[in-house]
Amino acid sequence: xxLHFDQELTEVKDLLLRMSSLAEQxxxxxxxxxxxxxxxLAHSVDExxxxxxxxxxxxxxRCIQLIALRQPKARDLRFLxxxxxxxxxxxxxxxxxVNIAHRCLELNKEPLLKPxxxxxxxxxxxxxxxxxxxxxxVYNKPDIARALVKRDDEVDMMNRQLHRELTSxxxxxxxxxxxxxxxxxxxxxxxxxxxxxTNIAEEVVYLYEGRDIRHQPI
Amino acid sequence: xxLHFDQELTEVKDLLLRMSSLAEQxxxxxxxxxxxxxxxLAHSVDExxxxxxxxxxxxxxRCIQLIALRQPKARDLRFLxxxxxxxxxxxxxxxxxVNIAHRCLELNKEPLLKPxxxxxxxxxxxxxxxxxxxxxxVYNKPDIARALVKRDDEVDMMNRQLHRELTSxxxxxxxxxxxxxxxxxxxxxxxxxxxxxTNIAEEVVYLYEGRDIRHQPI
Numbered sequence: 001x002x003l004h005f006d007q008e009l010t011e012v013k014d015l016l017l018r019m020s021s022l023a024e025q026x027x028x029x030x031x032x033x034x035x036x037x038x039x040x041l042a043h044s045v046d047e048x049x050x051x052x053x054x055x056x057x058x059x060x061x062r063c064i065q066l067i068a069l070r071q072p073k074a075r076d077l078r079f080l081x082x083x084x085x086x087x088x089x090x091x092x093x094x095x096x097x098v099n100i101a102h103r104c105l106e107l108n109k110e111p112l113l114k115p116x117x118x119x120x121x122x123x124x125x126x127x128x129x130x131x132x133x134x135x136x137x138v139y140n141k142p143d144i145a146r147a148l149v150k151r152d153d154e155v156d157m158m159n160r161q162l163h164r165e166l167t168s169x170x171x172x173x174x175x176x177x178x179x180x181x182x183x184x185x186x187x188x189x190x191x192x193x194x195x196x197x198t199n200i201a202e203e204v205v206y207l208y209e210g211r212d213i214r215h216q217p218i
Numbered sequence: 219x220x221l222h223f224d225q226e227l228t229e230v231k232d233l234l235l236r237m238s239s240l241a242e243q244x245x246x247x248x249x250x251x252x253x254x255x256x257x258x259l260a261h262s263v264d265e266x267x268x269x270x271x272x273x274x275x276x277x278x279x280r281c282i283q284l285i286a287l288r289q290p291k292a293r294d295l296r297f298l299x300x301x302x303x304x305x306x307x308x309x310x311x312x313x314x315x316v317n318i319a320h321r322c323l324e325l326n327k328e329p330l331l332k333p334x335x336x337x338x339x340x341x342x343x344x345x346x347x348x349x350x351x352x353x354x355x356v357y358n359k360p361d362i363a364r365a366l367v368k369r370d371d372e373v374d375m376m377n378r379q380l381h382r383e384l385t386s387x388x389x390x391x392x393x394x395x396x397x398x399x400x401x402x403x404x405x406x407x408x409x410x411x412x413x414x415x416t417n418i419a420e421e422v423v424y425l426y427e428g429r430d431i432r433h434q435p436i
Contacts, residue, residue, distance in 0.1 A: 170395050214274075
């Protein structure tokens with residue numbers, strides 16, 4: 001019975017890792033689609049998103065069933081509840097990647113407004129935060145997770161800077177307005193991906209330490 | 219023992235209703251702050267947000283403890299898990315109201331760009347969706363919740379229309395750009411509040427019918 005339960009927990013964990021790999025791949029692909037102006041790659045994010053939706057529903061169902069049947073306590077219970085929360089963050093990262101893909105398709109219809117340097121950098125920071133959050137989860141490293149929570153400020157700062165810069169473009173030349181709005185939306189969605197990575201980090205700390213560090217001064 | 223558990227469930231439900239009333243009040247206040255250009259009212263949303271944060275943490279802690287101690291099954295378990303999910307949506311609505319309040323403070327520094335008609339209407343639709351979602355939860359009405367999921371399109375459409383209209387303003391007169399960007403951000407946050415109301419509706423259907431209707435064609 002116990003062995004079987006361990007096996008069931010491992011299956012749930014594997015599903016979550018599948019989600020994290022798909023979510024991370026979505027961010028990588030949509031950034032590449034932006035830089036290489038590749039419509040086909042932008043469209044590929046939709047398929048990942050559908051898989052993420054299905055996996056999240058599967059994870060929720062299994063977690064609730066396992067809680068009902070196995071009546072877990074302490075860390076096993078926290079594992080199942082936090083897995084549902086992390087799955088919800090990963091599903092949202094899939095949605096945000098789709099939002100970026102739509103902006104990318106619009107941007108590809110016009111010439112580049114400016115060389116894309118800040119957005120890929122910002123995107124890579126957000127992606128690496130998601131990756132590290134899942135590493136903290138897999139390798140039982142709440143310290144890595146705590147460090148991540150602080151890094152969210154980096155992404156927020158990059159977003160604000162881009163917003164200022166793009167606003168100047170718009171004011172100087174109204175022809176840039178549509179493109180600047182699309183780029184702002186891309187940056188905003190990347191900033192949200194950073195927020196979800198932060199949520200994941202907080203969930204990992206709660207899982208391993210039983211401490212809720214949300215809304216705390218850091 | 220059973221009586222005591224019922225009492226504990228009622229306490230959790232009361233905390234969630236307190237959250238929903240605070241979240242709805244935040245949306246009402248921030249819309250009023252926008253229309254009446256009232257900085258003090260905009261600031262008041264911060265206090266609600268802090269209360270929402272604390273209540274969400276309290277609800278999560280109680281739900282996890284009750285699951286561990288009472289080992290609930292079927293509907294009681296779904297109630298506790300969905301309560302955590304609904305609390306997370308309400309907490310986010312608090313955050314989005316704070317985002318709107320910040321835009322409102324920026325907007326109040328300049329003359330009105332145009333009479334505010336569409337945004338209050340959009341905001342009231344989003345607010346009423348949150349209210350109905352909680353009504354469906356309190357009065358065990360999955361039908362109301364199902365109807366709500368369809369209404370999300372209304373808010374999305376209003377957001378797209380506002381986006382187009384504000385883009386035209388910006389192109390015609392670059393002096394309007396900062397204000398138009400702030401109004402776009404307000405509309406975007408209201409659209410997200412509608413999304414959270416939709417999540418709540420889906421969670422209510424799952425609570426009462428045990429069916430996961432996320433990501434389904436409607």
